[in-house]
Amino acid sequence: MGSTTAAVNAAIIIGAVLLFSSLHIDAGASLTDVDNCGKSHHKCPPAPPHSERTCKHGKCNTECKRGWLDCDRKKANGCEVNVETDVKNCGSCDNVCPVPLSNHGSGEATCTNGVCGYTLTCEKDHADCDADPSNGCEIDLVGELYSTIENCGSCGNVCPASTNETAFAICDAGKCSLLCKFFGGFLGVLDCDNDMSNFCETNGRTDVNNCGGCGNVCLPPPAGQGELACNDGVCTGNCVKGRYEDCDGVASNGCEAELMWDTDNCGSCGLVCPSAPNATPICDYRGCRISCNDGYSDCDGVASNGCEIHGVCPNA
Numbered sequence: 001m002g003s004t005t006a007a008v009n010a011a012i013i014i015g016a017v018l019l020f021s022s023l024h025i026d027a028g029a030s031l032t033d034v035d036n037c038g039k040s041h042h043k044c045p046p047a048p049p050h051s052e053r054t055c056k057h058g059k060c061n062t063e064c065k066r067g068w069l070d071c072d073r074k075k076a077n078g079c080e081v082n083v084e085t086d087v088k089n090c091g092s093c094d095n096v097c098p099v100p101l102s103n104h105g106s107g108e109a110t111c112t113n114g115v116c117g118y119t120l121t122c123e124k125d126h127a128d129c130d131a132d133p134s135n136g137c138e139i140d141l142v143g144e145l146y147s148t149i150e151n152c153g154s155c156g157n158v159c160p161a162s163t164n165e166t167a168f169a170i171c172d173a174g175k176c177s178l179l180c181k182f183f184g185g186f187l188g189v190l191d192c193d194n195d196m197s198n199f200c201e202t203n204g205r206t207d208v209n210n211c212g213g214c215g216n217v218c219l220p221p222p223a224g225q226g227e228l229a230c231n232d233g234v235c236t237g238n239c240v241k242g243r244y245e246d247c248d249g250v251a252s253n254g255c256e257a258e259l260m261w262d263t264d265n266c267g268s269c270g271l272v273c274p275s276a277p278n279a280t281p282i283c284d285y286r287g288c289r290i291s292c293n294d295g296y297s298d299c300d301g302v303a304s305n306g307c308e309i310h311g312v313c314p315n316a
């Protein structure tokens with residue numbers, strides 16, 4: 001008996017609590033319940049696409065679902081834009097994600113979770129090292145010897161500076177390397193042993209066996225005509241200046257012109273002593289003269305009219 005009474009009492013208590021709470025809910029629902037909104041207990045109408053009904057302060061309204069926005073401000077089509085993924089409205093209306101520049105590559109703008117990004121596929125040996133879509137694949141990883149030194153073969157691969165004064169650091173076809181330094185128009189120092197561990201060990205300006213280039217051996221001049229030398233990378237230093245000259249430019253005959261006595265190269269290459277009447281031109285100690293033929297004399301001392309007198313000079 002006692003237990004039955006207890007159960008009835010419990011049921012009464014539970015019923016009272018339920019009644020009280022339902023009354024309480026009903027009282028609040030008129031302000032926020034979309035199915036029973038406001039004083040007139042209005043059932044809010046269906047929401048347009050990608051939006052949901054709201055009841056606030058007893059008034060029906062709609063609100064975009066998370067990730068969607070009503071960019072065209074037309075109620076009927078609801079919140080038509082997915083701002084999580086739309087590259088023209090990324091994160092917010094009219095936020096257009098930039099398309100990467102087609103510069104040695106191509107790609108597209110992306111919008112992920114409302115944040116702009118891009119995809120970019122670069123051509124071989126080009127890269128987008130600065131992660132800036134506006135200049136596309138701006139780096140040529142194997143391009144010019146010096147310009148790619150900061151991004152040699154891959155982004156951010158900086159070639160270490162040379163530790164020796166004879167060589168520069170370069171990026172050669174995407175690999176860090178060293179290049180012998182220039183002096184004037186040619187490589188003044190050379191890597192003739194093809195071993196850069198000792199850098200550019202050969203001085204191409206003065207080495208007679210590597211004069212102006214590896215293996216470029218200066219030919220020794222004929223005896224007495226000069227000395228074997230390489231000057232500024234040219235084998236012309238082997239002629240004794242002012243005495244012998246390589247006037248024909250043929251290396252094998254060395255310094256073939258003897259400027260003291262050569263009537264075709266008298267004093268300098270190509271200076272030909274002129275012929276004159278009754279005379280033979282000669283080159284005498286780097287100067288042109290004439291030598292009278294037998295029986296003739298040059299009495300006026302003028303070379304151009306040759307030996308103008310037949311016989312001896314009158315006043316001789």
Ligand SMILES: *[C@@H]1O[C@H](CO)[C@@H](O)[C@H](O)[C@H]1NC(C)=O
Binds near residue numbers: 199200
């Ligand atoms: C640089 O390399 C050259 C050629 O091998 C060498 O003669 C020279 O001593 C080196 N200089 C330094 C500072 O190591």
